[in-house]
Every structure is written in structure tokens, then in C-alpha cells.
Amino acid sequence: MKLLDYSFSTTIDFSVPVRDHYFVLRCMPSPSYTLRVLESDLTVEPEMRYVRQTDSFGNLVAIGRKSEEHTRIGYHSSGTVRVDFNWAQPDVAHPVFRHSTPLTRAEGALATFAESLGTVKNHHDVREVDGFCLHAMSSVHDAMAYAPGTTTVATTASEAFAAGRGVCQDFSHVLVTALRHAGIAARYVSGLALGEGQTHAWVEASVDDFWYGYDPTRNQEVDETYIPLAWGRDWSDCPVERGSFVGLADQTQTVHMTVKEHAEQ
Amino acid sequence: MDSSALNKLSRLFWLGRYVERTLIEIDIMQQAYDQSIDGPAFDYVRFCEELEIPNVYESADDFLEKFLFSRKDPFSVISNLNYAYDNAIVLRESISSAALSYIQIAVNIMEAAAKNVAPMLSLQSITDMLYAFRSCSDDSIPEMGNRYTLKCGYSIERIDMYIRLNYHLEHLGQEFSRLNYRMQCTPLRRDGEKLMLLLGLAPNPDPTNNRMILLDCVEGLFVDV
Amino acid sequence: MESLVSHTARINDQLARYGVKFGIYKNGVFNERLFPFDAIARVIPADEWQVLERGLIQRVDALNAFLKDVYGPQEIIHDNVVPEDFVLSSPGYLASCIGLTPPKGIYSHISGIDLVQSRDGDWFVLEDNLRVPSGASYPLIARTLCRRCSPDTYRTNDIVDNRGYGSMLREVMDNVNCGGINVIFTPGRYNAAYFEHSFLAEQTGALLAEAGDLYVEDEYVYYRGFEKDQRVGAIYRRISDEYLDPTTFLPESVIGIPNLMSAYRAGNVAIINAPGNGAADDKGIYYFVPKMVEYYLGEKPLLQNAPTYLPFYPDDLSYVMDNFERLVIKDTAEAGGYGVVFAANLDDEAREELRQKVLNSPRRWIAQEIIDFTELPVHLAEGDVPRKADLRAFVLTGHETKVWPSGLTRYSREAGNAIVNSSQGGGFKDTWILAH
Numbered sequence: 001m002k003l004l005d006y007s008f009s010t011t012i013d014f015s016v017p018v019r020d021h022y023f024v025l026r027c028m029p030s031p032s033y034t035l036r037v038l039e040s041d042l043t044v045e046p047e048m049r050y051v052r053q054t055d056s057f058g059n060l061v062a063i064g065r066k067s068e069e070h071t072r073i074g075y076h077s078s079g080t081v082r083v084d085f086n087w088a089q090p091d092v093a094h095p096v097f098r099h100s101t102p103l104t105r106a107e108g109a110l111a112t113f114a115e116s117l118g119t120v121k122n123h124h125d126v127r128e129v130d131g132f133c134l135h136a137m138s139s140v141h142d143a144m145a146y147a148p149g150t151t152t153v154a155t156t157a158s159e160a161f162a163a164g165r166g167v168c169q170d171f172s173h174v175l176v177t178a179l180r181h182a183g184i185a186a187r188y189v190s191g192l193a194l195g196e197g198q199t200h201a202w203v204e205a206s207v208d209d210f211w212y213g214y215d216p217t218r219n220q221e222v223d224e225t226y227i228p229l230a231w232g233r234d235w236s237d238c239p240v241e242r243g244s245f246v247g248l249a250d251q252t253q254t255v256h257m258t259v260k261e262h263a264e265q
Numbered sequence: 266m267d268s269s270a271l272n273k274l275s276r277l278f279w280l281g282r283y284v285e286r287t288l289i290e291i292d293i294m295q296q297a298y299d300q301s302i303d304g305p306a307f308d309y310v311r312f313c314e315e316l317e318i319p320n321v322y323e324s325a326d327d328f329l330e331k332f333l334f335s336r337k338d339p340f341s342v343i344s345n346l347n348y349a350y351d352n353a354i355v356l357r358e359s360i361s362s363a364a365l366s367y368i369q370i371a372v373n374i375m376e377a378a379a380k381n382v383a384p385m386l387s388l389q390s391i392t393d394m395l396y397a398f399r400s401c402s403d404d405s406i407p408e409m410g411n412r413y414t415l416k417c418g419y420s421i422e423r424i425d426m427y428i429r430l431n432y433h434l435e436h437l438g439q440e441f442s443r444l445n446y447r448m449q450c451t452p453l454r455r456d457g458e459k460l461m462l463l464l465g466l467a468p469n470p471d472p473t474n475n476r477m478i479l480l481d482c483v484e485g486l487f488v489d490v
Numbered sequence: 491m492e493s494l495v496s497h498t499a500r501i502n503d504q505l506a507r508y509g510v511k512f513g514i515y516k517n518g519v520f521n522e523r524l525f526p527f528d529a530i531a532r533v534i535p536a537d538e539w540q541v542l543e544r545g546l547i548q549r550v551d552a553l554n555a556f557l558k559d560v561y562g563p564q565e566i567i568h569d570n571v572v573p574e575d576f577v578l579s580s581p582g583y584l585a586s587c588i589g590l591t592p593p594k595g596i597y598s599h600i601s602g603i604d605l606v607q608s609r610d611g612d613w614f615v616l617e618d619n620l621r622v623p624s625g626a627s628y629p630l631i632a633r634t635l636c637r638r639c640s641p642d643t644y645r646t647n648d649i650v651d652n653r654g655y656g657s658m659l660r661e662v663m664d665n666v667n668c669g670g671i672n673v674i675f676t677p678g679r680y681n682a683a684y685f686e687h688s689f690l691a692e693q694t695g696a697l698l699a700e701a702g703d704l705y706v707e708d709e710y711v712y713y714r715g716f717e718k719d720q721r722v723g724a725i726y727r728r729i730s731d732e733y734l735d736p737t738t739f740l741p742e743s744v745i746g747i748p749n750l751m752s753a754y755r756a757g758n759v760a761i762i763n764a765p766g767n768g769a770a771d772d773k774g775i776y777y778f779v780p781k782m783v784e785y786y787l788g789e790k791p792l793l794q795n796a797p798t799y800l801p802f803y804p805d806d807l808s809y810v811m812d813n814f815e816r817l818v819i820k821d822t823a824e825a826g827g828y829g830v831v832f833a834a835n836l837d838d839e840a841r842e843e844l845r846q847k848v849l850n851s852p853r854r855w856i857a858q859e860i861i862d863f864t865e866l867p868v869h870l871a872e873g874d875v876p877r878k879a880d881l882r883a884f885v886l887t888g889h890e891t892k893v894w895p896s897g898l899t900r901y902s903r904e905a906g907n908a909i910v911n912s913s914q915g916g917g918f919k920d921t922w923i924l925a926h
Contacts, residue, residue: 022706022748024737051709053752056588063737063752065707095564096585099578233585244736244748270703271716354509355679357688358698362508362631369509452716489716 001084002224003038003262006192008199010241011074011254018247019069023050025062026190026230027077027240030054033089035228040079046070057187057237059230073243080262083224093185093206096233103156103234104177110161113143114181123183129207133179133214134221137203140175141219153235168201168217169235175203175216176234187231189213190238194225196258199240202226227259273359274414274453275490276352280360281418283349284368288395289426290342291388294333298385301325315429316340333388334379343375346391360415361405367398413450417487420444425483428472441467453487460486491530491647494640495869498529504635510628512682526917527632528868532881532899533922542605542613542883543893545792548783550601550885553618553770555786557597560769561587571785572778573802575853580775581823582621582768584731586738590755593666594889597764600662600726601885602626605793606863614796614861616880618776620767622728625898626884627686629920630655630693633896636920648925652896656693658886663696663724665888666760670723672696673713675704677729677745687728696726706749709756724760725750731765773822773856774800797859801852810857814845817857832860866919868901877901881921897921 008027025044031037042062044050050064066073100106106114117139120132147165157177160170172188179186185206193200193215202215202222213222230238240255269277297307309328313320318340322328335341353360353368371394378387399419406412424440427433445464448455459482466475466482494501502524511522534542559566560577567574577583602623604616633652637644663672674696676687691698703714704722711722725747727734733743735750753759769775777798783791799806799817810817814833821829833841848855865876879901884894899919 020705020748022737024749024752049708051752051756053709053755055755056586056590063709063749065705065749067705094588095567095574096578096583096588099575237585242737242741244741269716270699270714272700272703274716354684355688355698358691358696362689362692365509366507370507373506 001082001086003080003082004194004225004227004259005078005080005262006227006257006259007076007078008192008229008257009074009076009255011072012241012243013252013254014071014247014249015251016247016249017069017071018245018249019067021066021070021073021243021245023062023064023066023073023241023243025050025075025077025241026055026059026238027075028052028060028062029079029081029191029227029229030058030060030231032058032228033091034083034085034087034224036082036087038080038082040077042075042077045074045076046072057231059232059238071249075241081227083227085224088210090209091206091211092209093187093211095185097185097187097206098180098183099233100177100180101233101236103236104173104180105156105158106177106181107156107158108162110158110174110177111181113139113161114178117178117182120182120184124208126208126210129184129205130212132182133184133205133207133212136178136182137175137214137216138219140171140178140216144171144174144216146171146217153239171216172201172203173234175214179203179205187211188234188238189228190230190232190235190240191226191228192257192259193218193227194259194261196256198255199229199257200226201235204231225259225261269359269408269411269452271489273356274411274451276356277359277411277414278418278421278453278487278490280349280352280356281415282422283345283352283418284395284398285419285422286426287342287346287349287371288392289423289432290332290345291392293430293432294329294342295385295388298329301329312430315431317429333384334375343379346372346375359406359408359411360402364398364402364405367394367401370394371398409450410452413447414453416447417444417451417453420447421483421486425480428470428476428479428483431472434470434472437470437472438467441470448486451487453489456485456488491643494531494636494643495529497636497639498527498869501529501632501635501639502527504639505632508631508635509685510631511685525628527628528901528917528919529636530867530869530874531920531922532866532879533924536924536926539895539923541792545613546603546883546885546893547891548787548789548791549603549615549618549779549793550598550887550891552782552786553601553620553779554595554597554887554891556782557620557764557767557770558591558595559786561590561766566782566785569785571781572775576772576774576778576802577769579853580769580772582731582766582770582772584739584766584769586751587764587766592754592764593668593757593760596666596887597767598770599666599762599764599887600659601763601887603883603885605881605883606796606861606879607881608861608863613793614863615776615779615793616796617773618771618779619882620763620771622730622763623882623884624683624686624728625882625900625918626655626894627689627693628918629896629898631689632918632920647922650895650923650925652894652921652923655884655894655896656690658888658892658894659690659726660694660696662886662888663694663726663760663762666762667723668758668760670711670721670759671713672724672726673699673704673722675699675725675727675729675747677701677733681728683728690726694726701745701747704747704750706747706753709753709758711747711750711753711759722759724762726762731768734761734765773820774802774853777856796861799857801848801855801857806857807849807852810848811845814857815841816860818860819844819848820856820858822854822856834860866899866901868917875905877903877905877916879919895923 048066050062145165151166151170157173160166161174176186187204190201204211204213232238306325333342350372371391378384463482566572598620602619674691712719732740733746736743736746737748738751780791801807819831866879867874868877882898899921903916
């Protein structure tokens with residue numbers, strides 16, 4: 001069991017004023033069997049109204065609108081969660097997680113790679129499936145170099161794999177693609193990991209109806225220090241911020257987050 | 266329906282202006298045409314100056330042809346009628362298909378007339394259709410605010426053209442009082458200062474000396490459009 | 491009917507008067523074209539229509555049940571009636587609609603079912619259109635004008651009146667309205683079907699709205715009035731799913747309503763037709779519709795599909811390969827008459843290329859037997875000529891499912907051409923349903 005304090009801020013600066021700004025934020029931890037939210041706070045600046053909803057993937061979203069002109073929007077999400085893998089319960093994966101998406105199609109070198117990983121004989125054999133996922137994770141980690149700035153949010157798994165580099169998003173897309181290719185339901189997770197800096201992304205695979213987490217960027221199994229913010233088929237289902245506004249502005253985004261173990265008082 | 270969107274009101278207003286402008290210009294062109302048969306040539310240079318449109322015409326005959334029918338000339342009668350159509354086509358459910366059809370017919374006749382050797386007869390039919398539009402829309406627009414916004418368009422354009430062209434000045438006072446009534450019935454907001462000035466000048470507008478100020482007040486009376 | 495046909499030119503004049511047009515883009519330029527009307531109506535006898543009507547209601551009820559199922563429990567997949575792959579990898583299947591039930595559980599409120607009749611008189615369904623089917627306005631206005639031109643025709647023939655489409659549509663909107671006004675949401679006047687959008691707004695009393703006229707606040711949709719804003723309870727949208735809400739679907743859409751999906755998710759607005767319907771009118775899913783009728787309704791399907799093969803199934807693939815040049819090959823990724831190829835019309839090289847494409851990605855293609863469908867007479871100055879024609883029937887689902895007693899009969903421009911889509915340049919006819 002881990003008790004974690006998280007804090008996550010994003011600021012978007014616009015080069016010229018924008019108005020009629022509608023946004024959808026996925027920046028709050030969504031409760032699950034293994035994660036309980038003890039405290040959660042979201043503030044948006046400039047002050048504006050928003051509502052909370054849960055999307056089709058079970059992600060907590062904040063949805064709002066700022067109609068007046070502004071040159072900056074910032075939001076700050078913080079709180080405390082308790083993560084305990086002993087609480088895990090069977091959770092049948094929606095079949096949509098078995099299918100490829102435009103960002104996660106096995107093409108070219110990635111198709112060959114996915115093929116080379118072999119197949120799973122018995123999808124109910126936890127050891128076999130987990131072993132396959134771990135092997136796939138390490139293989140992705142070995143095949144790709146961590147290189148910020150070389151890819152964008154629109155880079156597909158196959159493109160990143162062919163280039164042999166990318167960031168956590170690309171590593172995760174590649175792993176998701178490879179797992180689905182082997183018939184394993186897999187989902188992309190955007191979230192926060194212990195430490196400070198940027199948001200992180202990893203992969204969860206459905207292993208005999210339990211979700212197991214794999215972090216191909218760090219080449220490690222996901223432990224109780226990871227806090228999921230959003231699940232989806234790929235990145236496009238989980239952006240921390242999606243907006244639509246009126247105004248021809250350039251945007252500069254600044255993100256900062258910290259996760260640390262809660263100091264018992 | 267209680268309240269139309271601003272863009273709808275704006276289109277109604279401009280529909281009114283372009284319909285009225287087309288009517289007045291056809292009336293003037295009919296006179297000019299008649300005059301060209303045996304009278305002195307139509308003073309199109311002055312006409313362009315008064316209307317503040319570029320004089321791109323080579324002769325009185327060239328003017329008669331192009332000012333009526335040139336689609337490339339953004340100030341021509343056919344262009345004005347097409348602007349009326351552009352506004353009307355997006356107002357179908359507000360003005361009714363029946364009223365819209367008169368604008369459509371006017372456009373169809375205008376297009377045919379442009380290819381015709383004796384276009385004057387067609388111009389009369391266009392006038393008929395535009396007047397049919399005016400009475401049909403008066404009947405078929407149920408919301409008072411919408412109906413009067415359209416009518417404010419007619420009035421503003423008429424006053425504007427009368428002043429610019431020194432035309433039918435004897436009707437100016439009557440048109441002012443029409444506008445005065447119509448603007449009480451549209452949700453469009455008015456510029457208070459311009460309204461006061463206009464009301465002050467209305468009894469004796471004297472367009473020769475007050476041209477600039479009158480045009481400024483008329484054009485800028487409604488702040489939303 | 492002869493007296494009516496003699497008025498063809500005058501009826502077309504009337505259509506021009508009412509601006510009955512559709513827009514097309516050619517070489518990047520928007521043009522509006524009159525939709526040529528042929529006065530010789532398609533006539534469907536009462537007994538034939540009764541069968542069609544029952545079959546159409548059955549089909550649309552099954553399609554609605556299918557949509558509710560695939561965005562919900564997916565029983566039809568678990569029961570191995572429809573392969574998972576055909577549903578979940580369809581581009582029309584929207585993950586953001588999973589678990590979301592539209593008001594009153596209705597997904598397809600307005601369904602356009604395209605049918606053809608073979609020379610033997612049998613009807614076949616060619617396509618289901620459950621997203622934004624268009625075309626009802628054309629026969630609707632044509633009927634009104636034809637009645638003016640030739641009253642006798644309608645006095646002596648016992649033709650069911652079709653002019654109630656506006657009130658049927660209104661009932662459909664009112665039925666799912668979540669509180670507030672009805673609006674028809676158009677991408678604007680440069681859309682191919684703008685005439686229809688504005689005409690249907692007039693016919694139903696709904697407000698015609700464009701992007702910018704509507705906004706979402708706190709999970710409610712409002713129409714931006716000049717003096718006050720009004721809550722919107724139902725949106726008959728005439729734009730496709732991907733442009734509907736830029737914060738959920740295509741971010742670059744400027745013709746949508748940002749955050750619309752949040753109001754929809756909260757159950758505060760009905761979207762007509764529901765987003766995500768593309769999962770059921772995919773050319774690949776079409777194959778399974780008769781099976782859906784049996785699965786959901788426990789009935790025998792009254793309407794048949796054109797004989798269709800799915801290369802996805804090995805048996806079908808080998809049949810398709812063996813009979814390639816006899817078949818129509820359809821690309822499930824294309825719509826609107828595009829991506830339909832008569833293999834016989836290709837030269838050897840092109841045919842071989844297409845055959846390889848089908849072999850390489852069998853899931854993407856379907857193959858159909860060519861139906862030698864009836865030709866209807868079309869009146870031209872030089873005399874009547876036969877043209878291939880189809881029928882789009884409009885099925886409306888309000889508190890119950892009803893078929894509009896008429897339909898859009900489209901005919902091809904050229905003799906022999908079997909593609910009748912209006913974007914490919916053909917004309918239309920009225921469709922008469924006889925009362926007795």
C-alpha cells in the first residue's frame with residue numbers, strides 16, 4: 001500500500017488574446033479498484049465554471065468554458081491517493097482495447113517486430129501472459145531510444161518504432177500495438193509517476209481479467225507509486241487538456257508535477 | 266420563437282437594404298435608359314460620385330450595360346440583387362419559402378435579362394417580384410422583431426439613397442417618420458447621439474448642406490449591424 | 491399522369507422558383523445546381539408497399555437494437571452473430587459513445603434505406619444510411635408543385651399524401667426533446683444539402699442554427715438569441731460525427747459545437763441522429779442486417795439484401811476470387827457512390843490490382859452480385875428513355891417507427907449507368923404510394 005501526495009499544474013500562454021475557450025481536462029486521478037482518492041482539488045485560473053463528468057473509459061473529466069478574452073489558462077490539480085494492489089478485482093476489458101487505432105497500427109518494421117514476439121497460447125494462463133508482456137516491454141525498451149523532441153503527439157507507433165526513438169508516449173504506443181497484435185487487450189495510460197517533472201505514460205494489459213501495468217520507458221512493472229489520470233485506446237483518448245477557442249494564437253504550454261509519498265503526521 | 270440570433274437580424278436588415286437598393290437603382294436605370302433614347306446622355310460620372318462608387322465605365326452606354334448586368338462589378342444592380350439573395354437564402358425558415366421564392370425569381374429573371382437584347386421589360390418584372398417579396402414577407406414573418414428589422418433595412422437604404430442622389434427629397438420626411446416607428450419595433454440597438462441628431466434634422470434635413478452628417482447618422486444608426 | 495408529364499418544363503420552372511438545388515464542388519469551386527426532376531413518378535401499389543413498409547420498420551428497429559447493443563452489452567458479439575472485428579474496427583464505431591444511451595434509447599431517428607427492384611419485381615436493400623441521410627425535401631416540395639400543375643392527376647389517382655413529412659419529423663424531435671427548443675444544425679449554405687436544411691426548418695418550425703449560434707454551458711446547450719438565450723432540447727444535426735464537437739472529435743472542426751458531448755452525456759440534449767451510428771451502416775455491417783432482424787426481433791427478415799460476400803470469411807473470399815469479374819466490389823471505407831467498382835468494367839491490369847487489394851485486406855471490401863435492377867422511363871424532349879433508378883425510403887423513429895409514404899427515387903444520368911447518387915449527377919422522381 002502506498003499513500004501518495006500529487007500535485008500537477010499546467011499553464012497555457014497565448015500569444016494573443018483568445019475567447020470562447022472551451023476545454024476538457026483529464027488531470028484528476030480516477031478512482032479504480034486499486035486506487036482510492038482521499039483528497040482531490042482542482043482550481044482553474046482565470047476563475048471559471050466547470051463541471052465534472054466521467055467519460056466512456058471511466059476517466060474523471062472537468063469540462064468548462066471561458067467566454068471572455070484571456071491570454072492564459074492555468075489549472076492546478078492536487079490531492080492524496082491511496083494505491084493498494086491487494087484491492088485488485090476482476091475487471092473484464094472492453095473489447096475495444098483489443099483493436100488497433102490510427103495511432104496504434106502495426107505497420108512496416110513494427111509489424112515485423114510484433115510478429116517476432118511470438119504468440120500467447122493460453123490467454124488464461126497468468127504466468128504466460130504476464131511473461132509475454134514483460135518480454136514485450138523489455139524488447140520495446142531495448143529497441144527504442146529515449147529522445148525528447150523527436151516525435152509529436154501525432155506520431156504513430158509505427159513511425160516512432162521505425163525511427164527507433166521517442167518519448168514515453170511513443171514507447172507506450174509501440175507496446176500497446178505489440179500486445180494487441182498478440183491478441184492481448186491493452187490500454188494506454190496517461191498519469192503521474194513518483195518524482196517530479198513531466199507527466200508520464202505507460203501501458204496496462206488485461207491478464208486473465210486483471211489489469212497489469214508495464215512501463216516500457218523505464219523497463220519496469222508498474223508499482224503502487226504510479227497514479228493514472230486517464231485510460232484510453234491511445235493518447236488521443238487521454239490528453240490532459242483539450243481545448244477549442246477563437247483566436248489565432250500560438251500556445252506555449254508549461255507543465256509541472258510532483259508525486260511523493262505522503263508523510264504520516 | 267422569442268429571440269433571433271444577431272446574425273439573423275443582421276441578415277434581415279441587409280436583405281432589406283439590398284432589396285431597396287435594387288428597387289431604387291432599377292427605377293433610376295429605367296429613367297436613364299429612356300433618356301438615352303433621345304435626351305442628353307445620363308450623367309453617370311456624377312451618379313458614381315454621389316453614390317461614392319468607383320467610376321470604371323467608359324461611356325454612358327458602357328455604364329448602362331455594366332452597372333446593370335456586370336457580375337464582376339461589385340456595385341452593379343445584379344450584384345446588389347445577388348447580395349439580397351445571399352442574405353435571403355439563409356433566412357428561409359424566418360421569411361418563408363414563399364417569400365424567398367420571389368427573390369429567387371428576381372435573380373432568375375435578372376440572369377436571363379443579362380443575356381437579353383431588350384432588358385428593360387425584364388427590369389419591370391424584377392421590380393414586380395421585389396414588391397411581391399415585400400408584401401409576402403410582411404405577411405409571412407410572424408415575429409414582429411424580425412419583420413421590422415427587415416423594414417428598418419428598407420428605410421435606412423431609402424433615406425441613404427435619397428440623400429446621396431438628391432432623389433425624391435419630397436418623400437424624405439415621410440420616410441423619416443416611417444423609420445421612427447419601425448425602429449421602435451426592432452430589437453436592434455440604436456446609437457443615441459446619432460438618433461438625437463437625426464430626429465433634430467428630420468423636419469428640415471437640407472441634404473445639400475447636411476449631407477455628411479446625415480449619411481453618418483443614417484449609416485451608423487444601428488450599432489449592431 | 492400524362493397531363494402531369496406534359497407539364498414537366500413548368501414543374502422544373504417551379505422547382506427553380508423555389509430554389510430546389512444541391513451544391514457540388516467542382517475543381518474547388520462551389521456551384522449550386524438544380525436537381526433535375528422527372529415528372530413520371532415511380533408508382534408503388536398498395537399491397538407491395540405494405541410489405542415494404544413492414545420490412546423497413548423491421549429493419550430499422552433491428553438496426554436501432556444493434557446500435558444500443560454494440561455501445562452497451564455487445565450480446566450480438568458474444569453470441570457470435572457478428573464478428574467483433576466488424577464492429578470495433580469500423581471507423582464509425584465511436585469509443586466516446588460506449589456506455590452512453592441516447593434519450594429514449596433511439597439511435598437512428600431518421601433512416602434512409604436505399605432499395606432497388608429487380609426486373610422480377612423483388613426488392614433488395616442496397617444500403618442503410620443511418621448517419622445524416624438526405625433527400626426527403628426534394629419529393630416533398632415536388633409533390634406540392636406537381637399538385638399545382640396538374641390537379642387532375644391527383645384527383646383521379648388514389649395517391650397517399652406525402653406532405654406530412656414535416657410533422658412526422660417534428661414528432662420525432664419532440665419525442666426525444668430533453669427540454670427546450672428544437673434546432674436544425676447546418677454547416678452552412680455552402681453545404682450540398684443546404685436547401686434541405688432550411689426547407690426542413692421551415693416545415694418543422696425548428697430554428698436553423700449554425701456554428702456560433704449554439705453554445706454549451708454547464709452541460710446544457712443554448713441558442714444564442716439577441717435578447718435572450720434559449721435552451722435547446724433536440725438538435726437535428728446535418729453535419730457528420732467527426733465535426734460535431736471539437737473537444738471530443740476532430741479538434742480542427744470549426745463548424746461544430748464545442749463540449750456538445752458533455753450536454754449529451756448528461757442527458758440534457760438529444761442529438762438526431764445519435765453520434766456513433768456509423769457502426770451500423772458500414773458497408774461491411776450491411777451483410778449482417780438480416781441476421782440482426784432474426785437475432786433481436788426473432789422474426790424472419792421481410793426485406794432481403796443483395797447477395798453479398800465478405801472476403802473476410804475464407805469461403806466467401808474464394809468465391810469472390812473465382813467470380814471476380816461478375817461482381818460489384820465495394821470499398822467499405824468510402825461513401826456516397828464512391829468506391830463502388832464493377833469489376834467487369836475494369837481492364838485486366840486494374841482488375842488484377844483490385845483483386846490483390848482484396849486479397850491483402852479482405853476485411854475492407856465487400857462483393858455483391860450485380861442486380862439487374864429495373865429501369866424507369868424518364869421523359870426527355872425526344873421521347874421517354876429508360877434509366878436505372880433506386881429508391882431511398884425514409885424511416886422515422888419517434889415513439890414508434892413509421893415509414894414516410896413516399897421516398898426519393900433517383901435515376902442515373904446516362905443510360906446503363908447503375909450509380910444513381912445525386913453527387914454523381916442524376917435526377918429525381920416523386921414516389922407515389924397508392925392507397926388501394
